[in-house]
Amino acid sequence: MFKKGLTALLMLLAFSVTAVPTDEIAQVISEQESAWNRGDLDAYMQGYWNNEKMRFVSGKKFRYGWEDTLAAYKRNYPDKATLGTLKFTIKETKMLSNYAAIVVGRWQLTRAKDKPNGVFTLLVEKIDDRWVITHDHTSD
Structure with a gap:
C-alpha cells in the first residue's frame, strides 16, 4: 500500500x-x-509586468515602463480597424529556470487593408506568483 502511494505521489x-x-x-x-x-x-x-523597468523594443525604439507601453499601444492602435485580428504563433519556449523563460514566435495582424506580421522574443518571468512579460523585442 505504501509503495503505491509513494509511486502516485512521485508521478x-x-x-x-x-x-x-x-x-x-x-x-x-x-x-x-x-x-x-x-x-x-x-x-x-495584463500579460506584461506592471513596472517601470518593463522593456519593450521595436523598430529602432526602446520603451521602458508599463504605463508608457500602454499609452503607445493606445496611440498606435486607436480603434478596432487599426487593431485588426491578432494571431500569435509560439515557435519555442525555453525554460531558463523555474522562474524565467524565453519565448520565441511570430505575430500577424489581419486588417481590411493589410496583414502586417513579424517575430517576437519575450523574456517571461514569474513575479509575485504570476508569469509576466518583462522584456518584449518585437520586429516586422
Whole structure:
C-alpha cells in the first residue's frame, strides 16, 4: 500500500514540475491575443509586468515602463480597424529556470487593408506568483 502511494505521489510531482510552466506561459500569451481581438488593450497589457523597468523594443525604439507601453499601444492602435485580428504563433519556449523563460514566435495582424506580421522574443518571468512579460523585442 505504501509503495503505491509513494509511486502516485512521485508521478504527481513529476507532472506538476514538467508541464505547468510552459502551459501557464502559453496561457498568458493566449489571453493577450484574446484581449487584443476584443479591442481591450488594458486587458492585453495584463500579460506584461506592471513596472517601470518593463522593456519593450521595436523598430529602432526602446520603451521602458508599463504605463508608457500602454499609452503607445493606445496611440498606435486607436480603434478596432487599426487593431485588426491578432494571431500569435509560439515557435519555442525555453525554460531558463523555474522562474524565467524565453519565448520565441511570430505575430500577424489581419486588417481590411493589410496583414502586417513579424517575430517576437519575450523574456517571461514569474513575479509575485504570476508569469509576466518583462522584456518584449518585437520586429516586422
